[in-house]
Amino acid sequence: MKWLIKGGRVIDPSQNLDAELDILIENDVIKALEKNISADDVEIIDAKGKIVTPGLIDVHVHLREPGFEYKETIESGLMAAVAGGFTAVCCMANTNPVNDNQEVTRYLLKKASEYHLARLYPIGAVSKGLKGEEMAPIGELKEAGVVALSDDGNPILNSGFLRRALEYAKYFNLPIISHAEDKNLAPYGVMNEGKIATRLGLPAIPAEAEEIMIFRDIKLAELTNWHIHIAHVSTAGGVKLIKEAKEKGIKVTAETCPHYFTLTEEAVKDYNTNAKVSPPLRTEVDVEAIKQGLKDGTIDIIATDHAPHHPLEKEVPFEEAPSGIIGLETALPISLKLIEAGILSWSELVTKMSYLPAKIFNLPGGTLKPGSPADITIIDPESKYRIDVNAFFSKARNCPFNGWEAKGKVIITIVDGKIVYNLTHKFL
């Protein structure tokens, strides 16, 4: 099938492009990207008034399969991904069994390939069973296809262990993604430490739990001269540490999630378990620092940390509820609010949601250069609607943005030259 995407505003930071151009897709690849292309035997996609970007890439999702299919499956997660405009996602290793061996990695890749939705890139565990004690077989995981290593969900508390893991990961050219949290500082914490936690009577987590570990991670990245990627940065202090480390040339990159630049700890004041997340939602000062970090490039990537749970698991007292917010179907509309607020330009947003995720994790995509795989997201920037969790393709509903006004909607997602999601027809 040949497709011609006509007249859209093409935004491709990999080529410094923001212009009205046509895109010709042939044999799964981008054949041409020019003004006014005419071609025979093509299906035309009219993109007038729409934004056309390289497919969005989410480097941090939890797909729950194998082991927790009642929360999400690879299929439902990948449907949510393409409905949210993502053409590729990286999935964390905290499944059951854990992705600490080739069998699980191969299972994930095989399953994902059956659905023809978004591309799936597995992240392998750093340690066996995510226990932080014995190293996972990193070479074997790499051979099976993992793109990075992380014990996400669990911090790696032992500095000596993380140092050895970084040295080993360097040999295999795999970044380590750090869930930066000193659990010893707040073993029972369920929300941010401060006045609201005191008022609610909930055990709390100070910002220092994140900052201490980011500092430690940066020092170990410097010591080993290897790449550490800080997941879900939530604190002003964390942003400052990462900025200083980058200025020194240390190999550190960082991501944050839409909830950390949109919500504060106020969101949990009615014991709203759908806003319970790890790390916890912080203060207005932190939210402002995260926005500034996105603007000045300290925070490279917007990722979702899509963490589905069954509704019944969240319908329990706040302290007992599992942490996590789903994000695949709200990441774009919530992130677009940064453009509306004048914090990011379109090009900067696409840099953080497509170009840098591909570049930092060595993934195909993130570009519309002719010859590249045809992974494309088409967005209607003017479409206004209300976010409705009941319309989500994810199995989960743990989303604090339900009912929010949104502007900007994904209308078509193309993976490997095929339309895998179309707003009017849903899935094709």
Ligand SMILES: [Zn+2]
């Ligand atoms: Zn996570």
